[in-house]
Amino acid sequence: MTTESTVTTGAPVGLRESKKQETRQLISDAATRLFLDQGFEQTTIAEIAAAARVAKKTVTNYFAHKEDLALDHQDAFTGSLAATVADRAPGESALTALRQAFADAVTAADPVAGFSGPEFARMVADSPTLSARLRDLHDLREVRLAKVLAETTGAAPDDIAVRTAAALLGSVHRMLFDRIQELTLAGWTNARISDELAASADYAFGLLEEPLAGYAAGPSAGPKVHQDLML
Incomplete structure (x- = not known):
């Protein structure tokens, strides 16, 4: 619900889980920048994947719907x-x-x-x-x-x-x-x-x-x- 990144504190997470969290945040941040620059409706999943330097499938694995990328809390x-x-x-x-x-x-x-x-x-x-x-x-x-x-x-x-x-x-x-x-x-x-x-x-x-x-x-x-x- 915000354009600002958040840091979650709590029990230590494993390397695999930490990497997943980093990837998710990377995709979310890239999507937010594109949404703000060119509008939500005009931005494609392919453009988000390219900006985050991940595969298009990776984006959809982390975010089932495009609007989840904008309203990610x-x-x-x-x-x-x-x-x-x-x-x-x-x-x-x-x-x-x-x-x-x-x-x-x-x-x-x-x-x-x-x-x-x-x-x-x-x-x-x-x-x-x-x-x-x-x-x-x-x-x-x-x-x-x-x-x-x-x-x-x-x-x-x-x-x-x-x-x-x-x-x-x-x-x-x-x-x-x-x-x-x-x-x-x-x-x-x-x-x-x-x-x-x-x-x-x-x-x-x-x-x-x-x-x-x-x-x-x-x-x-x-x-x-x-x-x-x-x-």
Whole structure:
């Protein structure tokens, strides 16, 4: 979801795995440069392979779809809301955890929140393929959030409270993401966007306080909120 390379830390990896990671990053970086220079739709897999100095088949082995080369942090994006809820403090509601996580992301100008930079934002906006894929990723993020909400509340995956809470929280994050992209394309600096989004997020999340104030905060919160959401 970003034009910047990321470094993964953790347990040491073997030489073979390290080489695979290097090759994947090399291909991703070459693709990003071409996408930004000449547009996503206009760039071919063959051109990416040539720029990365690998075979065309190697590119498709690492990236099954062309859009995966541009939106190459999809798992981190689709899992971000679910991870925040799963890792929330004991007794903390899903809303409180997600609200604070978004505030932190805005302060850090996190690409997962939408701070991708003007060139990348323009590339996505100009590409029907990438725009459609991004909508799919927002949908997948909501689905993963709903799954975690169901697990943490002990409700069935198709429970109306789970689906409504996930839809409300997912919609706010989608709207705020789009707003960051809009302001980026309008030429705003990240610092100015962060100031604007702090107020926008405070308002948007505030609208969810009444229906979701205690949702997923603990075993005793489930039944009450289920009734609230049915009103």
